[in-house]
Amino acid sequence: MKNPKLPPAARALCAGVLLAVGHADGKLVIEAGRIVTQAGPDIENGRIVIENGRITALGKADEVEKPWDAVVLGGPKTVAFPGFIEAHTSQGMDRANENIDVAPFLDIRDSIDPVAYYFEDCLRYGITTVNVQQGANCVVGGRGMIVRPVGMTVEELTVRPLYGLKLSARPKNGKSRATQMQALRYAFDDLKHYLEDLVEKERDERGYAKREALFQGRDLEEEKAQGRAMGGTAWKVDGLDLIPRGALDEKFAPLLDLVEGRYAAFIHCADPLDVAHALEIARANGFLARTTLVIEEDCWKAADLIAEAGVPVVLEGALVDVRRDPVTGEEQETFVPGVLHDKGVRFALSSESPSTRAPAFQAALAIGRGLERAAALDAVTKVPAEILGLGAEVGTLEVGKLGNVALFNGDPLSVTSWVEHVVIEGKPVYDRSKDVRNKQLLEGVQPANTAPPSKVDAPDPEHADEAGKEGAQDEKKEDEKKEEKEEKKEEGGGKGGGR
Amino acid sequence: MNAMLLPLSLGVVCVLSPWLAAQEEDDWTISADMVYTAAGAPIEDGVVRVQDGKITAVGKGGGGSLEVAAITPGLIDLGVEIDTGLYSVEQSRESAASLSVADALDLFSFQWKRELTSGVTTVLAVPADYDVVGGLGVVLKTGGPATLEARLVRADAVLRGALGTQPSSGNNAPRFGDPANFYYRRPTTRMGVEWVFRKAFYDTIQGEGVTEPAIAADHDVLRRVLAGELTLSVAARATQDVRTAIYLKEEFKIPHMIIDDAVEAWREPELLVRSGASVVLPPFPADGRVDDGFVNDSYFVPLEAARMLHDLKVTFALSGHGSREVGTRLSDQAGLAQRGGLAFEDALAAVTLTPARMVGVDQRVGSLEVGKDADLVLWNGKPFEPTARVVGVLLNGRLVLDPRPASR
Numbered sequence: 011m012k013n014p015k016l017p018p019a020a021r022a023l024c025a026g027v028l029l030a031v032g033h034a035d036g037k038l039v040i041e042a043g044r045i046v047t048q049a050g051p052d053i054e055n056g057r058i059v060i061e062n063g064r065i066t067a068l069g070k071a072d073e074v075e076k077p078w079d080a081v082v083l084g085g086p087k088t089v090a091f092p093g094f095i096e097a098h099t100s101q102g103m104d105r106a107n108e109n110i111d112v113a114p115f116l117d118i119r120d121s122i123d124p125v126a127y128y129f130e131d132c133l134r135y136g137i138t139t140v141n142v143q144q145g146a147n148c149v150v151g152g153r154g155m156i157v158r159p160v161g162m163t164v165e166e167l168t169v170r171p172l173y174g175l176k177l178s179a180r181p182k183n184g185k186s187r188a189t190q191m192q193a194l195r196y197a198f199d200d201l202k203h204y205l206e207d208l209v210e211k212e213r214d215e216r217g218y219a220k221r222e223a224l225f226q227g228r229d230l231e232e233e234k235a236q237g238r239a240m241g242g243t244a245w246k247v248d249g250l251d252l253i254p255r256g257a258l259d260e261k262f263a264p265l266l267d268l269v270e271g272r273y274a275a276f277i278h279c280a281d282p283l284d285v286a287h288a289l290e291i292a293r294a295n296g297f298l299a300r301t302t303l304v305i306e307e308d309c310w311k312a313a314d315l316i317a318e319a320g321v322p323v324v325l326e327g328a329l330v331d332v333r334r335d336p337v338t339g340e341e342q343e344t345f346v347p348g349v350l351h352d353k354g355v356r357f358a359l360s361s362e363s364p365s366t367r368a369p370a371f372q373a374a375l376a377i378g379r380g381l382e383r384a385a386a387l388d389a390v391t392k393v394p395a396e397i398l399g400l401g402a403e404v405g406t407l408e409v410g411k412l413g414n415v416a417l418f419n420g421d422p423l424s425v426t427s428w429v430e431h432v433v434i435e436g437k438p439v440y441d442r443s444k445d446v447r448n449k450q451l452l453e454g455v456q457p458a459n460t461a462p463p464s465k466v467d468a469p470d471p472e473h474a475d476e477a478g479k480e481g482a483q484d485e486k487k488e489d490e491k492k493e494e495k496e497e498k499k500e501e502g503g504g505k506g507g508g509r
Numbered sequence: 510m511n512a513m514l515l516p517l518s519l520g521v522v523c524v525l526s527p528w529l530a531a532q533e534e535d536d537w538t539i540s541a542d543m544v545y546t547a548a549g550a551p552i553e554d555g556v557v558r559v560q561d562g563k564i565t566a567v568g569k570g571g572g573g574s575l576e577v578a579a580i581t582p583g584l585i586d587l588g589v590e591i592d593t594g595l596y597s598v599e600q601s602r603e604s605a606a607s608l609s610v611a612d613a614l615d616l617f618s619f620q621w622k623r624e625l626t627s628g629v630t631t632v633l634a635v636p637a638d639y640d641v642v643g644g645l646g647v648v649l650k651t652g653g654p655a656t657l658e659a660r661l662v663r664a665d666a667v668l669r670g671a672l673g674t675q676p677s678s679g680n681n682a683p684r685f686g687d688p689a690n691f692y693y694r695r696p697t698t699r700m701g702v703e704w705v706f707r708k709a710f711y712d713t714i715q716g717e718g719v720t721e722p723a724i725a726a727d728h729d730v731l732r733r734v735l736a737g738e739l740t741l742s743v744a745a746r747a748t749q750d751v752r753t754a755i756y757l758k759e760e761f762k763i764p765h766m767i768i769d770d771a772v773e774a775w776r777e778p779e780l781l782v783r784s785g786a787s788v789v790l791p792p793f794p795a796d797g798r799v800d801d802g803f804v805n806d807s808y809f810v811p812l813e814a815a816r817m818l819h820d821l822k823v824t825f826a827l828s829g830h831g832s833r834e835v836g837t838r839l840s841d842q843a844g845l846a847q848r849g850g851l852a853f854e855d856a857l858a859a860v861t862l863t864p865a866r867m868v869g870v871d872q873r874v875g876s877l878e879v880g881k882d883a884d885l886v887l888w889n890g891k892p893f894e895p896t897a898r899v900v901g902v903l904l905n906g907r908l909v910l911d912p913r914p915a916s917r
Binding site for chain 1 (some may be wrong): 522619620622623729775776795797798809810811812813814833834835836844845847848849889890893894897898
């Protein structure tokens with residue numbers, strides 16, 4: 011449904027984007043004592059109207075008309091904040107890593123677990139957009155995707171399928187740095203040789219590639235049936251226009267997209283020397299302009315290199331690099347976002363940081379350490395949105411953008427504030443008062459009907475005395491513990507694989 | 510004093526500069542938007558005067574030589590875990606009450622500075638928990654000359670004991686056919702640990718084996734615990750260990766007990782209240798779970814644990830376990846306790862005056878009161894909020910972390 015209030019530019023955007031707006035019916039009004047729009051000054055006593063998933067009006071409460079049939083959320087104590095954006099994570103998957111070194115033919119969607127505890131946590135922290143990529147234990151990983159952390163199927167979660175390719179400059183388990191670099195170079199050499207062979211064969215015996223593709227049952231319709239000269243800025247294979255794109259081996263196709271500059275790359279860097287390696291590979295193969303570095307805290311030492319290359323980074327490590335000086339033995343603390351900011355590096359903060367997963371907490375810690383408030387807030391909203399190419403869709407609260415809002419019960423940066431509601435594309439998807447697991451985390455009480463039945467519910471007549479009761483309670487606690495342990499195992503598995 | 514010093518210093522700076530430097534280092538007037546004394550209501554636009562290592566004035570006013578957003582007393586951590594690991598505890602005996610961790614502390618460790626610059630000025634150091642009765646703990650400052658005399662606040666402040674899985678970790682029951690080694694010994698279970706604990710006290714009461722000097726010395730220490738002259742600090746994490754600690758307290762009528770690292774103490778509210786034991790909470794983990802680390806088990810502590818203990822009127826302190834990670838240190842724990850519903854003033858008390866009282870050093874530290882040690886933490890915002898941090902620290906009146914260059 012088109013909205014007459016939408017400015018023409020925004021309407022054009024809506025038509026153009028790939029975003030699949032899944033659930034869009036109805037109207038929602040958010041009343042807030044304060045709206046942090048991230049697109050201008052904060053609005054006191056504001057009102058947001060969301061229709062069909064998008065913000066259609068936003069401003070002072072007395073200036074914005076409230077549709078009579080809208081659902082209303084919030085109140086005078088509510089602070090509305092743009093939904094946080096996770097520019098990179100390797101959580102929410104069944105297993106985060108593929109064993110094969112170079113696996114760009116794989117698709118993360120087959121691995122995403124919609125009911126993973128991680129996605130639940132995202133809502134708890136007000137995260138509304140997540141870029142899920144393979145873990146860092148790879149050379150070239152599978153293709154990732156951008157999701158919204160709500161839904162029971164991958165389809166419901168999907169915001170943008172087939173987005174981004176994960177590469178790692180940090181050695182994969184069992185590799186040295188030299189073999190890792192060799193494997194990275196070979197991945198692209200292999201691609202080049204494959205394409206050259208294909209063109210040569212095509213010239214020698216016309217239609218070879220096409221015949222083979224058809225033999226293997228690969229579709230060659232429409233644009234896939236067309237050949238196209240190789241794009242990109244780095245290296246080229248002449249005569250690629252002879253080969254229909256659908257005839258290319260799927261094993262190599264995503265890498266070719268990368269070299270042609272049509273795909274985004276996320277390169278993991280654990281140490282400062284990895285940064286140079288990552289940039290070398292990106293430069294040599296022409297995808298530097300679409301590269302984001304995913305860095306650990308130690309990489310601040312390579313901030314000059316990053317600034318010179320002009321690539322954005324996602325800080326996945328701790329905000330403060332705590333390290334002992336090898337000469338003096340003194341412990342040094344380096345505030346990483348401060349260094350990045352001073353060097354002019356565009357950076358997003360990540361909830362993967364070990365201290366806590368909440369982006370609001372990360373931003374607050376960064377402000378406490380001296381980062382400007384605007385830079386810290388941008389690092390969890392606008393910058394990650396831009397990194398993901400969703401700058402026109404999410405990251406700020408503006409008319410025309412998606413209705414992704416986190417509603418806090420106080421200053422979002424205060425340790426005592428909680429996310430009370432989360433709205434994704436106009437749909438209320440989280441209500442803290444109904445969050446049983448959060449209740450357990452807070453009060454330690456296993457909520458009713460979430461534990462396996464215990465003897466407390468059905469008392470054994472023989473043990474109805476005091477001692478029996480106590481025993482039964484103990485057993486219940488044992489059950490709880492077992493459950494906790496199992497959860498732990500699952501989570502541990504996911505996390506362990508992520509690094 | 511400062512106003513008088515200033516013209517004087519201009520005149521005779523060449524002659525008296527070394528003397529003046531010493532004076533300047535020890536005399537400070539610090540004003541702040543908020544002074545949280547931990548001994549009464551906070552003072553808006555307050556000032557704290559410091560001379561010769563002691564606090565000489567606390568009150569309303571401004572115009573100090575240092576100006577910051579907030580001042581709190583130096584923080585106190587009873588669970589800092591700043592020992593030398595296995596080398597701080599005697600493992601040839603399961604009960605070594607008369608040994609003191611003071612003899613095994615590494616005062617040159619880089620960790621002291623980490624604590625000091627993150628606002629922790631006083632800590633309780635105890636032996637690592639590889640023994641059932643590990644020995645005596647000391648309260649000391651985290652900075653100053655690296656000698657025990659210079660840093661000591663209270664010698665023999667507590668006797669340390671431990672329950673649960675750690676004291677028996679690494680021990681094996683002797684097996685037939687294997688060569689004997691050091692680790693073939695008991696206890697190997699939780700109940701074995703409890704047995705050693707109980708035996709230590711029974712032997713003391715019975716006067717068992719006192720002909721051996723080391724054992725007689727142990728008995729002297731344990732007797733002081735039984736008489737209430739010495740506090741017993743017991744590490745107990747799981748619910749069952751907390752229960753064991755309380756049962757031991759009641760069985761031997763031990764007057765003063767601190768249950769340290771008490772992850773699941775909140776599960777036993779009635780026992781806690783009945784026993785009168787005080788509690789040191791562990792740092793709050795992000796997902797509420799604390800791994801045992803020695804057996805495949807984990808324990809659960811909810812964010813509201815501090816608030817629950819407060820409502821029960823159980824004396825409790827928070828601890829930081831000497832964390833390296835920024836965002837999880839002692840000051841951050843006071844923030845998380847507030848997230849769990851504890852009021853600001855109570856969170857402040859749980860990292861200052863309450864721990865000072867628990868180990869009997871509140872005459873010297875724990876609050877901003879005239880006559881107490883000049884241990885101050887200077888903040889650039891509301892203390893314990895993530896948007897604020899420790900920008901300055903005074904220890905015994907000396908400025909050990911200067912807020913001026915860092916305050917930006």
